[in-house]
Amino acid sequence: MNKNKLEALLSLLDDPDKIIHKSVEKELIELPVSTIPQLEDSWLESKSPLFQERVEIVINKIQFSTVKKEFIEWSTTKTPNLIDGAILVNKSYNPNLLIEPIRKSIQKIKEDVSLEINDDLSPLEKIKILNHFFFNIYNYQALSPNQPTNWDGDIGTVLSQKHGNSIIMAIIYAGIAQELNIPVYGINLPNSVLLCYKDEASKNSKKKNADSVLFYINPIDKGSVFNQKDLEQIIHSKNMENKLKFYKLASNTNMIKRLVQHEINVYQKLNLDSFIPNFKELFRSI
Template sequence: MQQTKEINALFSLIDDPDDEVYQTIAEKIVSFGKGIIPNLENLWENTPNAEVQEKIEMLIHRLHYNDLTNDFIEWNKNPYHDLLLGALLVAKFQYPDLHTTPVLQDIEKIRRNVWLELNSYLTPLEQANVLSSIIYNYYNLKGIEISYNHPDDFFLHKVIESKKGNTITNSIIYQVLCTQLEINAKIINIPRQMVIAFFHSDYDANSYKGHPQEKIHFYVDSLTGQAYSHADIENYFKKISVPPVASYFKPMSNQQIIQVLLQEVAKCFTLPSNQYKQAELLALCNLLDS
C-alpha cells in the first residue's frame, strides 16, 4: 500500500497521549486491512520511541488477527474441516507469516514412506505397527509432556521442525496420516489423554447406535506409538476412578480437535503482558461452536 496524505496523518497521531484519540486512530488504521502492514513495519523501523513501537506492533497484530479470524470462519464453513489446515491456522496465530508448503511436504514424505510399507493384506494392528515404526523410529518423532511454558510445542510446523510434540500435536499428525492413507483411526478424548482408536472399517460415528468401544480394535498412544488393548484402557479408567461412558470412545470431530488445540495454546498466555492473546485464542475457539 502506497503512502497517502491520510495514512501519513494517521501515523503522525499514533503517539497521541489521549487514549480516546488513539483508539479512534487505531480503528481507522485497522480498517485499511492487512495491506497497510508494510507501511506500519516501515514506520516501526523509523520510530525510535519504544512505546510507539509497541503500539505499532499491536496494530500489526490486530490486522493479522482479523485476517486469521476470517480464515477460521471460512475453515468452519467448509464441511470437510481439513484437520491439517486447521492446525496450521492455529500456528499462524503466533507465526502469521508462516509458509505452509514445507510442512505439507514433510507430511507427504512421511505418508509416502508409510504407504510403501502397507498392503491390503495387513491387519489393523500390522498397519499401526508400520505407522508407528515410520513415525517414531524412522522419522524420530518424540513425545513430550504438555508444558504451558512452551507454546511452540502446540504449533505444528515447530513440532515438525523439532521432531518433538505433545499428545495433542502428535495425535493430529497421526490422524492426518491415517486419513490420507484411508485407515479408519481417529482421535478420542478420554480423560486427561488424547489417544488414537483404530476402528473397524465399517464403523461410522454418525450412524452407529451402539457403544463405540464395541467397534474399536485397539488404541495407540500418540506420544510413543505403543498399542494398548481394551484391558489397558479399562485399567486406566479404574485408576482415575472415572466411568468409561460411551462419549469418551466416540471419535472427536476435526472442529473439536482444533478447539482443544486452541484452548490448550490459550493456557500458555496468562501473564498480564500477553493475556490478550488468551482472550483472542478463546474467541477463535468459540467461533467453531457455530
C-alpha cells in the same frame, strides 16, 4: 483504503487523546493484511516510540484477525484437516510461520508410509506400518508434561525437533493417517490424547457408539493398540464416571480446541500472559 486516507489515520495514531487514538486504531485494524508493508514503512520512518508501539499493536491485531478468520473458515469446512488446523494455531502467534517446510515434512512421512500400505492390509497391519515409520524411522517422541515449553505445541518446531507435547503428537499422527485415508481419530475422553481406528464398515450399518471403533491407539506409547475393555480400565484408573461418550470419536475441531487449551495452560504457567487473550479468542471462535 487509498494512500491519503491511510496517511491521515496514521498521523492521528499517536494522538494524546485516548478517544481519538482508539477510534483510529479500530479503523486501522480492519485493514487487510496486504496493508502491513505500508504500516511497516511508517514504523521505519517514524522517530516516535509511542507511534511505533501503536503501529506494532495495529499490525499484530491485523495479523491475528486474519488468522482468526482463516481458523473459523477451517472449522466450518465439512472435513477440517488436522494438520491445517495445527498450522493455524501456530500462525496465531507466529504470523510469519513458513508453511512449506511443514507440508514437506508431512509429505515425506506420507510418501514413505504409502509405499508400504495397500488395501489388502488389515487395519492393524496399517497401524503397525505407520507406527514403524513415525516412531522408529522418524523417531517422534512426546515430551514430559512436567516440562512445558512455549514451543512444544508449535507444529513447525515439533516437526523439526521431532519432539512435542502429547496433544500435538496425537494431532500429527492422526493427521498423517487421515491424509493417507487411514481412519484414525481422537476420542471424547477428557484430558486424553488417545486415538481410535474407526470401523469404516459400520458407517452404513446400525452399529452405534463404541461399536464404530475397531480398536484404540496410544500415540505417546509408540502407537500401542488396545481394546474397549482396556479403555474401560483406563477410565476406572482415572476415577471417572464410565460414560458411553468417552468411547466415541472426537471431531478434528475438538482435537484442535484441545491444542489451543493446552497452549493457554502452558502460557499461563510460563507467565507469558500477552499471548493468552488471543488463544482464548481462538478457542471461543470454534
